Amino acid sequence: MLDDFLVRAGLAGVGTALAAAPLGCFVVWRRMAYFGDATAHAALLGVALSLAFQGPIMIGVLATALIMATLVQSLSGRGLAEDTLLGVMAHAALAVGIVAVSLLSGVRVDLMSYLFGDILAVSKTDLALIWTGAAAVVGLILWRWQRLLTAALNPDLAQASGISAKTEQLVLTIALAVTVAVAIKVVGALLIGALLVIPPAVARPLARTPEVMALLTAAIGSLSALGGLGAAYQFDTPTGPTIVCVAAGLFVITTLFGARTLR
Amino acid sequence: MRLMTAEGLTLGHGSTPVLRDVDFHIDRGEIVTLVGPNGSGKSTLVKGLIGAIRPIKGRVDQVRGLRVGYVPQSLQMDGFLPLTVSRFLCLPHRHSDDAMARALQEAGVPDLAKRQMRDLSGGQFQRVLLARALLMEPDILILDEATQGLDQPGAAAFYRQIADVRDQLGCAVLMVSHDLHVVMAASDRVLCLNGHVCCQGTPDVVQDAPEYRALFGTGTQGAFALYRHQHDHHHHHHDQDHGHDHEDA
Numbered sequence: 005m006l007d008d009f010l011v012r013a014g015l016a017g018v019g020t021a022l023a024a025a026p027l028g029c030f031v032v033w034r035r036m037a038y039f040g041d042a043t044a045h046a047a048l049l050g051v052a053l054s055l056a057f058q059g060p061i062m063i064g065v066l067a068t069a070l071i072m073a074t075l076v077q078s079l080s081g082r083g084l085a086e087d088t089l090l091g092v093m094a095h096a097a098l099a100v101g102i103v104a105v106s107l108l109s110g111v112r113v114d115l116m117s118y119l120f121g122d123i124l125a126v127s128k129t130d131l132a133l134i135w136t137g138a139a140a141v142v143g144l145i146l147w148r149w150q151r152l153l154t155a156a157l158n159p160d161l162a163q164a165s166g167i168s169a170k171t172e173q174l175v176l177t178i179a180l181a182v183t184v185a186v187a188i189k190v191v192g193a194l195l196i197g198a199l200l201v202i203p204p205a206v207a208r209p210l211a212r213t214p215e216v217m218a219l220l221t222a223a224i225g226s227l228s229a230l231g232g233l234g235a236a237y238q239f240d241t242p243t244g245p246t247i248v249c250v251a252a253g254l255f256v257i258t259t260l261f262g263a264r265t266l267r
Numbered sequence: 268m269r270l271m272t273a274e275g276l277t278l279g280h281g282s283t284p285v286l287r288d289v290d291f292h293i294d295r296g297e298i299v300t301l302v303g304p305n306g307s308g309k310s311t312l313v314k315g316l317i318g319a320i321r322p323i324k325g326r327v328d329q330v331r332g333l334r335v336g337y338v339p340q341s342l343q344m345d346g347f348l349p350l351t352v353s354r355f356l357c358l359p360h361r362h363s364d365d366a367m368a369r370a371l372q373e374a375g376v377p378d379l380a381k382r383q384m385r386d387l388s389g390g391q392f393q394r395v396l397l398a399r400a401l402l403m404e405p406d407i408l409i410l411d412e413a414t415q416g417l418d419q420p421g422a423a424a425f426y427r428q429i430a431d432v433r434d435q436l437g438c439a440v441l442m443v444s445h446d447l448h449v450v451m452a453a454s455d456r457v458l459c460l461n462g463h464v465c466c467q468g469t470p471d472v473v474q475d476a477p478e479y480r481a482l483f484g485t486g487t488q489g490a491f492a493l494y495r496h497q498h499d500h501h502h503h504h505h506d507q508d509h510g511h512d513h514e515d516a
Binding site (some may be wrong): 032033035150151153154156157158159160161162163164165167169208211212213214216217 | 314317318319335336337339342343347348349350351354355357358359360361383403409411
């Protein structure tokens with residue numbers, strides 16, 4: 005079954021969507037969308053480093069994503085407006101990454117596949133890594149769920165209950181780095197942010213509790229991945245962007261529908 | 268019993284001190300109020316006491332296993348996080364439906380459990396925050412300008428609720444407030460802050476202190492008389508007929 009590249013692609017898409025779902029909810033709840041972008045864009049630099057040192061891509065991506073996320077976090081709250089700072093970091097990381105990849109002489113690199121993903125080329129090893137990473141992210145977030153939620157609500161409120169807001173932020177940072185590493189093969193550095201933000205935004209009008217929202221997000225993300233894969237196969241379009249298009253379409257539907265029927 | 272002690276506490280944002288050399292303590296059953304102008308360090312002191320910011324100098328000691336019920340200044344509920352009142356009450360510790368119903372009752376908002384947090388009015392929201400703090404069975408309740416956005420009668424009613432809660436639970440209460448006069452009269456002890464502790468003592472002592480007058484002036488004297496009067500009136504009721512007083516609010 006795993007010998008069929010479409011089956012592997014589908015499993016990779018669903019695995020990524022599952023990892024992105026609970027994390028994406030926190031990205032939306034804590035207004036970290038730009039934070040996600042900055043971290044994801046840094047992944048490209050990780051690709052360049054991995055290629056230069058001929059190491060595994062995922063490790064390079066994981067390391068740079070971790071460094072970037074920690075850097076952004078420690079720089080924030082130091083005078084510069086946070087969105088400006090994140091904007092600078094996100095775009096700079098992307099540009100530096102692309103330049104770094106192009107500087108690698110002698111290596112022929114398909115830049116597009118790292119920018120927009122190459123889900124149809126997912127190998128069995130990739131698949132194992134994706135699902136391991138996804139399981140780690142989901143496990144981590146489930147374990148800390150109550151604490152993460154309290155900290156997302158208000159850091160002081162969390163502190164008064166003996167929960168360190170800083171620790172919970174670190175948990176999200178780690179989860180984000182792992183998710184970026186998992187997702188780069190599937191949707192690429194440019195669209196990881198979309199995979200984090202759009203499915204929770206689709207689920208939001210339909211949910212009354214955080215748990216329902218996270219579950220719906222997982223379902224919507226998986227649906228987008230499979231639907232996008234199918235559509236890309238049908239219409240011969242690039243897969244990563246097609247997945248994001250399906251998610252965006254769902255967003256329009258639930259937002260219009262949700263605004264009218266639910267509150 | 269002494270619940271919290273701070274000695275020589277200097278607090279600030281980063282390394283810039285906002286509040287210097289504060290000695291502070293609070294005992295079980297005591298209501299202590301922090302007053303002071305904007306930027307005087309009231310909220311900073313609260314954050315230092317709950318451990319949300321690390322002191323630049325000095326130290327905070329808490330009784331071992333101290334349970335803090337914290338009611339923040341405000342919570343931004345912008346609607347991205349879907350949250351019913353009962354789900355909110357279960358953060359970070361889960362509670363039984365009975366316990367939640369009782370807490371909401373005690374906080375004066377018995378029928379809100381199924382509502383979405385963001386659909387609540389300002390007064391309901393603050394009372395739900397209070398209910399959550401009560402569920403922690405606190406040794407000390409800490410309220411940081413908890414009546415922001417409430418009108419005078421609303422704030423007065425809220426403070427009466429706090430006094431009731433203190434009487435029932437025997438917990439300590441630490442409040443930060445702008446509603447000087449309402450709060451002052453309900454407190455056992457008042458600390459007037461302005462970058463340091465300017466003066467402290469019983470409300471009567473503080474309101475006559477030259478430092479306090481220098482900060483808040485004599486321009487509020489007329490209003491003060493009015494609120495003072497209002498409070499006496501309520502207090503009278505309060506002593507005689509507890510339940511009735513509640514419904515008035």
